[in-house]
Amino acid sequence: MAVLRALVLTVCLLCVYAPAPSSSSASSGYFLRCLSASIPSELVFTQSSASFTSVLASSIRNPRFSTPGTVRPLGIVTPTNASHVQAAVLCGRRHGIRVRVRSGGHDYEGLSYRSERPEAFAVVDLANLRSVRVNRARATAWVDSGATVGELYHAVAKRRPAFPAGLCPTIGVGGHFSGGGFGLLQRKYGIAVDHVIDAVLVDAQGRLLDKKAMGREVFWAIRGGGGESFGIVLSWRVRLVSVPPKVAAFIVPVSVNDGAVDVLTKWQEVGPALPDDLFIRVMVMNGVAIFQSLYLGTCDALLPVIRGRLPELGMNRSHCREMSWAESVLYVYVGSGQPIPVTDLLNRTFPMDSSNKATSDYVRQPIGRDVWAEIFAWLARPDPGIMILDPYGAQISAVPESATPYPHRGGVLYNIQYMNFWSAGNDEEPNVRWIRDLYAFMAPHVSKNPREAYFNYRDLDLGRNVVVGNVSSYEAGKVWGEKYFKGNYKRLALAKGKIDPDDYFRNEQSIPPLVRRS
Structure with a gap:
């Protein structure tokens, strides 16, 4: 910590804290000059910088928030050590400019790099701090x-x-x-x-x-x-x-015509009660429920569990693949059914070709079969999105609600993420309305008082x-x-x-x- 204290002292000598005045063009200029005096120039990008737009766009994951009307930051700081972050904060406090913080840019509402209000702010982009x-x-x-x-x-x-x-x-x-x-x-x-x-x-x-x-x-x-x-x-x-040297994973799609409603109705009670080594999530879209699983064991050990607990799924040995844990992450994420090189975990790029809107729910009581039939009908409407269901139970539910700020623990059967995507040039309104209407439809069937939501699926x-x-x-x-x-x-x-x-x-x-x- 001696090194850390030295960094603090160095920054404090550069930019002494003073009470923040009201934001104005003058204070914005003073703020930017403070940054230039405290941080190497190649790490600070102002709106007049040639690279400002490309640096800002580098971690925007939702094109909804890259339109000309989006409130943009005064500048972007790309620190390479702690003292640069400290300097950005101290300059901001001194001159009345707030900072927003971006690590990966996946914030569903883009609040790490944009503001809904017309205000002066800067972004501290942590992409260079990645050790x-x-x-x-x-x-x-x-x-x-x-x-x-x-x-x-x-x-x-x-x-x-x-x-x-x-x-x-x-x-x-x-x-x-x-x-x-x-x-x-x-x-x-x-x-x-x-x-x-x-x-x-x-x-x-x-x-x-x-x-x-x-x-x-x-x-x-x-x-x-x-x-x-x-x-x-x-x-x-x-x-x-x-984790074991090898794990087992499977991806099994079940269409509505093949009994997806019945399988999903049973899964919501079975999934949270399975052995803790077994995780089966479901992606529901376009009349199909796709069951994706990770098991901390072998395919030979997994098959009897599925046949005994969820035989309706129809999972057999041909569906199961054995691989390393790191490979299983990409296998389930990509969902192609084919092994993916582990080096793809290092790929920081993200296709920015479709806008999106999302929200979430937690389910504490099983949803009836008739309701699931209606949900599949929702997913067949124009401008449909997807639902992703993640099972709870076992260790996540054993931790007390107050142990961490994350409170969705005991009694939760599964989490729901609702998400919709649309291409550039398409009308945003019907796609957002689909999410909002489905969310309203689900109200009687999910947690209440409060209706719980997951912060990382942020929804304004x-x-x-x-x-x-x-x-x-x-x-x-x-x-x-x-x-x-x-x-x-x-x-x-x-x-x-x-x-x-x-x-x-x-x-x-x-x-x-x-x-x-x-």
Whole structure:
């Protein structure tokens, strides 16, 4: 930590904190000059920079938010060490310019690089901070927030352990961990934040804090309480888990004509009650339910389990493939049924050819067969999207709701992600309406009081912050906050009040500060 303290001191000498004035073109100019005095020029891109547009677009995953009407940042900082991040924060505080933080750019509402309000802000893009340092003897790793989940998997898999996080390899670690991070290993090992054991955070005062320095409540909050609320997490120390040298995976599509409604109706009770080594998710689209599975064992051991618990699926030996755990991630993610080279985990590119809209639900009581028949009819309507169902139970459900900010634990059968895509030039309105209408239709069949949602499937339809006196309203934040965090929302707001009472780090769905009065 001596090195970290030295970095803090260096930055503080460059840019002393002062109370933030109101935002104006003058303060924007002062802010940019402060950046240029504190950070190498090749790491700062202003709107007048030749590379500004390409750097901004480099991690935009949703073309909806790259239109000319999108509010763009004043500048983008691409730090290569902690002192650059500290400088961006301190310059922002001094000149009244907020910063937004981007790791992989997968934020479903684009809030890591855009604003819904006409305001001056800058982006700290962490893509250059992407190191993964594995300690094989201790079965731990330090992973920087700008690394992708695929890069983390590739690094740890070379030494044969694994890590329980999401399926999409191009997701940035920083945002993924900040929202919880569930994936194929969740029934065996829980979710990503269950295995975070330390972190390095830049707070609103520009300080560099580890777990001990940030304190118990803030460390609790950053592990699933939402990104860009408590500061900028630069790096995470995680505990790795073990998997067999070979695992088994299968992909089995079942059409409506072949009994998909019946198989899916049974799956929703069987899937969460299977042995914890077995995970079977379902993608529902175009009249087909696609069952995708990871099993921490062999095909010979898996077949009797499926035949005994879900014979309606019709899964046989020809469907099953054995491969390494790292290969299984790509096998299920791509869904082609063919093995994919492990080196593809390192691919950070993402096709940006279709816009999208998403939202989510949690199911605690089985949905009836007749309702599933209606759902398949919804999926056959014009402008249809997809539903992805991830089973819970086992270890993810065994963790208490208050252990981390991520509260969707005991009693959850499965999570639903609704998503729709449309090509450039197509009308956005009917595609977004499809999601909203299906979400309304599902209300009687999913969790209630609150109707739960997953923060990493962020949806501004659930509510937006209301700023009162230059601070986000705690009461207004309940509208969306209790859907994502249930009873943990108040504790998150109190943690925010400790680390950032002035609400410097904020966006349309950041945690508002709640300051406990003595």
